[in-house]
Amino acid sequence: MKNNMHFSNGKNKMHNNKDITDKQYIYAVARIRSKELTLFGKSDIEQLISCSTEMECLRILTDKGWGKDGSHTSEQILTSEREKTWELLKELVEDISVFNTFLYGNDYHNLKAAIKQVYRGTKGHNLYMSNCTLDPEVIIKAVSEHDFSLLPEYMRDIAEEAYQIQLRTGDSQLCDIVLDKAALDSIYAYGKESGNELISQYVELKVAAANINIAIRSVKTNKDEEFLKRALSECESLDINKLIECAIEGMEAIYDFLATTVYFEGVPALMESSQAFERWCDNLIINYIRPQKYNPFTLSPLAAYLLARENEIKTVRILLSGKRNDISDDIIRERLREMYV
Amino acid sequence: MEALNNYGIVLALLGAALAALVPGMASAKAVSMGGIAGAGVIAEDPSLFGKVLILQLLPGTQGIYGLIIAFITFSQIGVLGGSSDISFVKGALYFAACLPMIIVGYTSAIRQANASVASIGTVAKKPDQFGKAMIFPAMVETYAILAVLISILAVSGVTGLNI
Numbered sequence: 001m002k003n004n005m006h007f008s009n010g011k012n013k014m015h016n017n018k019d020i021t022d023k024q025y026i027y028a029v030a031r032i033r034s035k036e037l038t039l040f041g042k043s044d045i046e047q048l049i050s051c052s053t054e055m056e057c058l059r060i061l062t063d064k065g066w067g068k069d070g071s072h073t074s075e076q077i078l079t080s081e082r083e084k085t086w087e088l089l090k091e092l093v094e095d096i097s098v099f100n101t102f103l104y105g106n107d108y109h110n111l112k113a114a115i116k117q118v119y120r121g122t123k124g125h126n127l128y129m130s131n132c133t134l135d136p137e138v139i140i141k142a143v144s145e146h147d148f149s150l151l152p153e154y155m156r157d158i159a160e161e162a163y164q165i166q167l168r169t170g171d172s173q174l175c176d177i178v179l180d181k182a183a184l185d186s187i188y189a190y191g192k193e194s195g196n197e198l199i200s201q202y203v204e205l206k207v208a209a210a211n212i213n214i215a216i217r218s219v220k221t222n223k224d225e226e227f228l229k230r231a232l233s234e235c236e237s238l239d240i241n242k243l244i245e246c247a248i249e250g251m252e253a254i255y256d257f258l259a260t261t262v263y264f265e266g267v268p269a270l271m272e273s274s275q276a277f278e279r280w281c282d283n284l285i286i287n288y289i290r291p292q293k294y295n296p297f298t299l300s301p302l303a304a305y306l307l308a309r310e311n312e313i314k315t316v317r318i319l320l321s322g323k324r325n326d327i328s329d330d331i332i333r334e335r336l337r338e339m340y341v
Numbered sequence: 342m343e344a345l346n347n348y349g350i351v352l353a354l355l356g357a358a359l360a361a362l363v364p365g366m367a368s369a370k371a372v373s374m375g376g377i378a379g380a381g382v383i384a385e386d387p388s389l390f391g392k393v394l395i396l397q398l399l400p401g402t403q404g405i406y407g408l409i410i411a412f413i414t415f416s417q418i419g420v421l422g423g424s425s426d427i428s429f430v431k432g433a434l435y436f437a438a439c440l441p442m443i444i445v446g447y448t449s450a451i452r453q454a455n456a457s458v459a460s461i462g463t464v465a466k467k468p469d470q471f472g473k474a475m476i477f478p479a480m481v482e483t484y485a486i487l488a489v490l491i492s493i494l495a496v497s498g499v500t501g502l503n504i
Binding site for chain 2: 024026027028029030031033034035036037294296297
C-alpha cells in the first residue's frame, strides 16, 4: 500500500481537511484549557509513586475523579478515562473524523481480532476496541460473511490479503504484520493529508518509531529481508531501504544508521532497551506537543490534549503495574513518561 | 467639475457610513469570538463569568469608535441638519479622514479578538492572572484609539478648509 493512497471519497476527505485547516475551534480550545488543569503533573505522579500499594493508588485516582461508577479495577478505571476523553472530544468537534488519525489503529486491531475469531471459530466482543472509525459489528460481519465490500475501499484489499493468509496458511504472525503495516500506512497517509502540522509530525514520529522497533526486533529474532519489506512502512524521516539493509547486517549497523538520522538522540535509549527507546519516543512526542498549551486556536491543542491524556493513562498504567508487582519506586520512576503539564 | 460637486456629499456620507459599518462588523465578529471562547470556559468553570465577560467586551470598542466618527462626520456635513453643500474635493477629504477608522478599526478589532481569546485561555488556567491577561488585548486598543483620534482631528480639520 502506498503512502499517498486515498482513504475516502474526495468529498468527505476535502470536508475533513477543510475542518482541520480552516476551523479555529475557539470554543473547544477554551474548554480544553480548563480541562488541562485536571491533567496530572509531576507532583501528582510523585503522590502516586509514594503510595505503598496499588489499592492506595486506585483510591487516590478515584478521589481525583478517575473512573466511573462501577469501575473498580485498574483496567476499568483506565478504560473509563479513555472513554471520557473521547466523549469530551466528540462533544467538542462537530465531526469526529478530524481525529481519524488516532482511530485507524483501532479499526485494524478490530479487523485483526475478527479474522482471528473467524479462523478459530470463537465468538465474543471483549476483544474489540471502541473509539474507531468503523463499527466493530460491520467488521465482524464483513469478515464472518467474507464480504469485504462492507468495508471502506482503502481497507478491502488488505483485509482480503490478511484473511487469506490467516485462513490458508494459519500464519497469525504474518497476518498481524500485514495488518499492522496497513494500519501504519493508513495513520501516516491520513496524518500527512490532514494539513495539520502537529498531526503530520505525530504520524511521522509514530511510523518512524514503529519501523525502528520492528527492525530491532527482527534482528533479535533473525528475520529475513522479505519479512522486513512486508513489515516496514514508508516515512519521510527514515530511509526504510537503508534500515532494512542495516537490520540484515545487525544491531550495530542499525545504531550507526540511526546516528545519521534525526533520531540520533534515541540511539543511547535504543542501546539500553526497547522499553527505554519507547519511552524516549513518547517523551519526544510530549515535548513536541507541549507548545500547544499556549495555542488558542486550531485543532492542534485538541490533538495535543488527546495525546497528553493517552500519555497520562499509559504512565498511570505503568505505575499501577509497578505497584502491583512490588517494583521499587526508583525503577518505576525510570519507566515513567514526561507529563504534558 | 460643477457636476462632480454634486457628489461631494455622497463621498462624505460614504466615508461616514463605512466608518460605522466596517469597525462595527469587525467588532461583532471579535466579540463573538470572545463569546465563543468564554462559553467554553464557563462550561467548565462558571465562576469565571465576570472576568471572561470583560475580556470578551474589549474588542467591542472599535464599533463604538466607528459610530463616533460617523456621528461627527454626519454633523459636519450637514446630514443631521444645516447646509450639506460640499464640494467634490471636500467630500473626498471627508472620506479620506474616515479611512484611519475604517481600516485600523477593522484590523485592530480582529487582532484584539485573537489576543482576547488567548487571554481567556490564560484566565481559564490561572484566574489569578486576570489583571495581566487583560493587558495583552488592551494593548491592541492603543492603535484603535490612535486611529479614532486621527479621524476626529481630520474630520474637524476638513470642515475648516475653504475648498
